[in-house]
Amino acid sequence: MSAFGTSLFINGEFVAGEGRVETVYEPALRKPMAEVASASKGQIDQAVKAASGACRDWSQRTPRERSAALLAIAAAVEARAVTLAEVESRNAGKPLRFVKAGELANVADVFRYFGTAVRNMPAPAAGNYRSSVLTSLVRRDPIGVIAQIAPWNYPLLMAAWKIAPAIAAGNAVVIKPSELTPLSLLALSEVFAEILPAGVVNVVCGSGPDVGQALISHDLVRMISLTGDVRTGRAVLQAAAGPMIKRTHLELGGKAPVIVCEDADLDKLVETLREASFYNAGQDCTAACRIFAHRNVVQALTDKLKAMIGSLVYGRPERDDVEFGPVISARQLERVDGFVSRARAGGCDVMQGAPAESDGYFFSPTLVAAPIEAEIVQKEVFGPVLSITPFADVRTALDWANASEYGLGSSVWSRQTEQAMAIANALEYGVTWINTHGVMATEMPHGGMKNSGYGSDLSMQSLIDYTQIRHIMLG
Numbered sequence: 073m074s075a076f077g078t079s080l081f082i083n084g085e086f087v088a089g090e091g092r093v094e095t096v097y098e099p100a101l102r103k104p105m106a107e108v109a110s111a112s113k114g115q116i117d118q119a120v121k122a123a124s125g126a127c128r129d130w131s132q133r134t135p136r137e138r139s140a141a142l143l144a145i146a147a148a149v150e151a152r153a154v155t156l157a158e159v160e161s162r163n164a165g166k167p168l169r170f171v172k173a174g175e176l177a178n179v180a181d182v183f184r185y186f187g188t189a190v191r192n193m194p195a196p197a198a199g200n201y202r203s204s205v206l207t208s209l210v211r212r213d214p215i216g217v218i219a220q221i222a223p224w225n226y227p228l229l230m231a232a233w234k235i236a237p238a239i240a241a242g243n244a245v246v247i248k249p250s251e252l253t254p255l256s257l258l259a260l261s262e263v264f265a266e267i268l269p270a271g272v273v274n275v276v277c278g279s280g281p282d283v284g285q286a287l288i289s290h291d292l293v294r295m296i297s298l299t300g301d302v303r304t305g306r307a308v309l310q311a312a313a314g315p316m317i318k319r320t321h322l323e324l325g326g327k328a329p330v331i332v333c334e335d336a337d338l339d340k341l342v343e344t345l346r347e348a349s350f351y352n353a354g355q356d357c358t359a360a361c362r363i364f365a366h367r368n369v370v371q372a373l374t375d376k377l378k379a380m381i382g383s384l385v386y387g388r389p390e391r392d393d394v395e396f397g398p399v400i401s402a403r404q405l406e407r408v409d410g411f412v413s414r415a416r417a418g419g420c421d422v423m424q425g426a427p428a429e430s431d432g433y434f435f436s437p438t439l440v441a442a443p444i445e446a447e448i449v450q451k452e453v454f455g456p457v458l459s460i461t462p463f464a465d466v467r468t469a470l471d472w473a474n475a476s477e478y479g480l481g482s483s484v485w486s487r488q489t490e491q492a493m494a495i496a497n498a499l500e501y502g503v504t505w506i507n508t509h510g511v512m513a514t515e516m517p518h519g520g521m522k523n524s525g526y527g528s529d530l531s532m533q534s535l536i537d538y539t540q541i542r543h544i545m546l547g
């Protein structure tokens with residue numbers, strides 16, 4: 073049975089959901105794209121038990137064997153990139169050309185990287201620390217069943233960030249995609265069905281409070297990994313403190329500050345923000361969404377940003393000239409519009425690009441000149457909206473940035489390396505870019521501080537996060 077749009081993937085089989093039916097929309101058209109039946113409580117239990125059973129064998133496979141499976145998945149993703157990209161583009165409203173060339177290539181790269189990294193994990197040390205015993209060994213073992221909860225903004229890429237390190241390390245997973253965007257992961261499950269032993273990856277669809285909550289609360293789950301909202305992060309922490317204590321790995325929201333010093337290269341900055349602020353319609357947890365600019369350059373920068381925003385092309389994702397598409401849903405459109413309307417009503421200067429088409433959930437790219445205390449500077453908007461606030465001295469900008477509840481992405485712009493490094497060192501953010509923004513490397517860790525969560529995605533660090541350190545002493 074084909075998975076596409078209608079099924080769950082449990083123990084290597086595509087099965088029809090027995091729970092509530094969720095309508096999945098195509099945001100560029102405001103039209104239904106598929107009906108996906110959610111997992112029932114019994115099916116969630118089956119998926120977790122299938123993962124638990126599969127783990128016994130999978131955890132004992134050598135890194136070489138697990139690596140071979142991940143490399144095969146990477147090759148299969150590349151072979152099906154066009155189909156997967158079309159599904160992702162329609163369901164998430166992303167420009168097709170970017171999904172094909174960028175996101176799908178990154179999905180394959182993530183599986184390939186973790187397939188390679190697991191063979192390069194150094195063997196932990198052995199030594200003798202007591203005269204009464206022969207030796208002590210340290211092992212890095214899989215944790216067991218990992219419940220993974222993915223968001224809608226990069227449905228397949230975030231799923232890859234979660235699944236690849238977890239299974240490379242020898243765990244088995246039950247992953248729940250967002251109820252808004254389950255289709256690409258269901259399509260990718262056909263690859264899992266061909267390559268992985270049954271039960272190593274299971275996919276259950278449905279809403280957060282219903283299917284997600286039941287999954288993260290299951291007693292056989294040993295670790296919960298979430299990419300989502302801060303509120304959902306709190307629900308995960310509560311579930312982790314249930315009868316069976318669970319590990320957690322949280323990638324939550326962000327509100328990335330862009331600190332622009334007096335000597336910054338403004339043209340390079342504006343060129344970078346064209347993508348760093350507006351890619352994916354700004355629905356990115358590291359989107360460059362609030363600029364703190366030195367007062368001596370704020371006017372020149374505002375003029376350049378207005379010109380850039382006026383030239384941004386957005387619209388239907390299948391067009392090959394668009395830089396971004398719609399936001400994900402009617403609710404998100406209303407939310408973004410609410411932030412901008414309140415900023416305008418509060419006296420902020422609002423500048424917008426070309427008016428939005430009305431057939432999809434489109435929002436015009438927007439620049440808001442706002443004081444530091446404005447809601448639009450403090451809260452995560454998650455849309456194509458950028459704010460600009462002047463500062464008089466760098467210390468003030470640093471204090472503003474660090475006062476945020478969030479601590480994920482940030483950037484500093486200055487031609488003086490020492491000044492830029494000093495600011496970067498003092499920022500309480502998991503990722504800081506200097507004279508660039510939003511550039512990722514699979515080999516480098518990605519994670520936050522404070523309400524942005526903890527735990528690393530990508531890099532060897534993520535592989536380590538999905539393992540358990542153990543001590544064995546030989547008497």
Ligand code: NAD
Pocket residue numbers: 221222223224225226230248249250251278279280281283284285288299300301302304305307308323324325326356357452454480520524
């Ligand atoms: P969300 O938290 O509403 O949903 C994320 C996932 O959590 C969905 O699959 C949802 O169904 C599930 N969920 C919701 N309530 C749940 C519950 N009680 N139990 C279990 N699962 C539950 O967030 P979203 O709207 O899908 O995603 C946007 C948010 O994610 C933004 O805040 C964004 O910043 C954040 N995000 C963070 C990163 C990162 O790397 N830090 C990456 C992408 C998105």
